[in-house]
Amino acid sequence: MWRNSRHCSRSWSLTGAGGKSVNLQEQNSHQRTDHGHRTRRLLVVLLLACATLITVDVGAGQDSPLDRVRGLVGDGVGPIESAVSTVTDPIAGIPEAMRTNRSLRSDVARLQAANDDLENRLAGSDQDAAEQRQLRGLVRASGNTGYALQPARVIAIGPAQSFSRAVTIDRGRRHGVRPDMTVLEQAGLVGRVLRADETTATVLLITDARSVVGGRLGADLEIGFLRGDGDLSGAGRLDLELVDATATPTQGDLVTTWGSKDGAPYVPGIRIGTIESVLTSPRDSTTRAVVRPAVDFSSLDIVAVVVAPGTPGAIVPDVKQPNSSKDSPKNSTGGQ
Amino acid sequence: MTLLRGLGYLALLVIAFVVQVTFFSAFTVQGIGPNLVLLVVVSAGLARGPELAMGLGFTGGLLLDLAPPADHVAGRWALCLVVVGFLIGRLRARAQGATPIEVIAVVAVASFVASSLFVFTGFVLGDTAWSANAALRVILIGLAYDCAVAPFLMPLLGKAEERLSPPQVGLA
Numbered sequence: 001m002w003r004n005s006r007h008c009s010r011s012w013s014l015t016g017a018g019g020k021s022v023n024l025q026e027q028n029s030h031q032r033t034d035h036g037h038r039t040r041r042l043l044v045v046l047l048l049a050c051a052t053l054i055t056v057d058v059g060a061g062q063d064s065p066l067d068r069v070r071g072l073v074g075d076g077v078g079p080i081e082s083a084v085s086t087v088t089d090p091i092a093g094i095p096e097a098m099r100t101n102r103s104l105r106s107d108v109a110r111l112q113a114a115n116d117d118l119e120n121r122l123a124g125s126d127q128d129a130a131e132q133r134q135l136r137g138l139v140r141a142s143g144n145t146g147y148a149l150q151p152a153r154v155i156a157i158g159p160a161q162s163f164s165r166a167v168t169i170d171r172g173r174r175h176g177v178r179p180d181m182t183v184l185e186q187a188g189l190v191g192r193v194l195r196a197d198e199t200t201a202t203v204l205l206i207t208d209a210r211s212v213v214g215g216r217l218g219a220d221l222e223i224g225f226l227r228g229d230g231d232l233s234g235a236g237r238l239d240l241e242l243v244d245a246t247a248t249p250t251q252g253d254l255v256t257t258w259g260s261k262d263g264a265p266y267v268p269g270i271r272i273g274t275i276e277s278v279l280t281s282p283r284d285s286t287t288r289a290v291v292r293p294a295v296d297f298s299s300l301d302i303v304a305v306v307v308a309p310g311t312p313g314a315i316v317p318d319v320k321q322p323n324s325s326k327d328s329p330k331n332s333t334g335g336q
Numbered sequence: 337m338t339l340l341r342g343l344g345y346l347a348l349l350v351i352a353f354v355v356q357v358t359f360f361s362a363f364t365v366q367g368i369g370p371n372l373v374l375l376v377v378v379s380a381g382l383a384r385g386p387e388l389a390m391g392l393g394f395t396g397g398l399l400l401d402l403a404p405p406a407d408h409v410a411g412r413w414a415l416c417l418v419v420v421g422f423l424i425g426r427l428r429a430r431a432q433g434a435t436p437i438e439v440i441a442v443v444a445v446a447s448f449v450a451s452s453l454f455v456f457t458g459f460v461l462g463d464t465a466w467s468a469n470a471a472l473r474v475i476l477i478g479l480a481y482d483c484a485v486a487p488f489l490m491p492l493l494g495k496a497e498e499r500l501s502p503p504q505v506g507l508a
Contacts, residue, residue: 042386073404084359162407168405202406202407209464
């Protein structure tokens with residue numbers, strides 16, 4: 001404001017002084033430097049604002065005051081993402097049909113689901129029958145049971161330029177989704193819920209470089225930790241570090257989740273992937289292995305969140321309890 | 337800037353962001369897609385100068401930082417895009433009547449500066465678990481993608497921005 005008034009007074013005095021053409025030129029150059037000052041000041045102000053934001057967010061750690069802002073932005077932008085993805089998903093699925101056999105098959109499933117979804121909408125049905133059908137199939141196939149599953153669609157994927165592998169799903173608090181819930185797919189474990197907004201939620205994928213999952217080696221129940229490599233291209237691998245150095249994983253061994261306390265963030269017994277190669281180094285006190293995830297992260301579409309039993313809209317698959325499971329999943333999810 | 341114009345620009349940024357994370361997520365190369373928010377900032381910088389570009393960079397950056405599925409320290413993208421807005425805005429005087437090739441070159445520079453600054457802040461804050469090598473690959477693929485979509489999207493963005501704020505004669 002004061003800048004403007006000073007600016008005005010200067011141009012007044014200039015026009016009052018002498019020849020018009022010279023003054024205009026002079027005035028122009030004055031205005032340009034004036035403008036440059038203003039630009040630089042705006043730059044400094046904005047950079048300071050960014051620095052403040054970063055400091056606040058880093059300093060606060062787990063419960064950042066910015067999480068409330070994140071929630072507000074999520075409540076606003078989430079539904080838009082949801083709507084846009086509903087419109088663009090069928091279009092976006094078309095060019096992928098020119099890929100390999102494996103992704104072709106998943107594309108058929110995806111387009112079918114998208115198509116069914118649209119048909120359901122046209123029919124005015126609230127139930128996402130297609131998703132439920134898919135999920136019933138997946139639960140029967142994996143032999144896993146007892147968990148209440150909330151079906152969800154992946155509506156947005158974060159840009160890799162942000163260096164985090166997180167996606168948005170179209171189910172949120174309203175549908176019983178809470179932070180630190182397990183997210184799975186037909187083939188296996190997808191990740192965990194980072195943050196839940198009103199109608200959407202953010203899921204951290206297990207391939208994220210910061211994700212750590214407790215895993216159990218199928219053959220001898222050895223436990224270890226799996227870390228992601230950040231890759232989402234479908235070639236992403238997990239790094240398994242076994243706690244017991246004498247354990248000997250073999251290629252093709254199945255790795256499942258080990259399960260955390262009260263089933264958060266990961267419920268036990270979910271397939272993560274298979275051992276692809278084993279790296280042994282004599283200097284290392286631990287055994288490491290490369291795990292190929294069961295889920296194809298390049299074509300995520302329909303996933304399911306393990307929610308608390310009795311959540312409206314959730315499906316509880318009606319399958320017999322598996323004999324091999326030591327801890328009852330029903331009890332382990334009850335704590336949430 | 338009037339309130340209506342501000343809302344118009346905000347809508348433009350939201351559209352760019354949403355299309356980037358939804359539609360283009362199906363067309364990624366190794367998980368990397370184009371940075372449309374960056375293109376909005378570059379386009380505004382070339383056409384309207386640094387002040388608008390910095391404002392859009394800050395707002396668009398906050399969107400990338402806070403809107404789902406963002407999961408990093410808030411303010412990082414905002415910082416990068418403010419710097420890009422400033423740098424590109426300074427080029428405006430020379431950008432009058434720039435050829436499409438030159439515009440693409442500017443996009444390339446902007447993409448490189450923004451992404452590497454983002455990586456740099458990540459390293460400084462300890463907010464990333466990526467190696468410099470992997471990061472460089474992401475930066476370069478992102479750069480190529482930004483340049484590839486620029487010929488189609490920059491004219492569109494230019495038109496949208498022209499509608500939002502008609503070019504001012506004299507001092508801008």
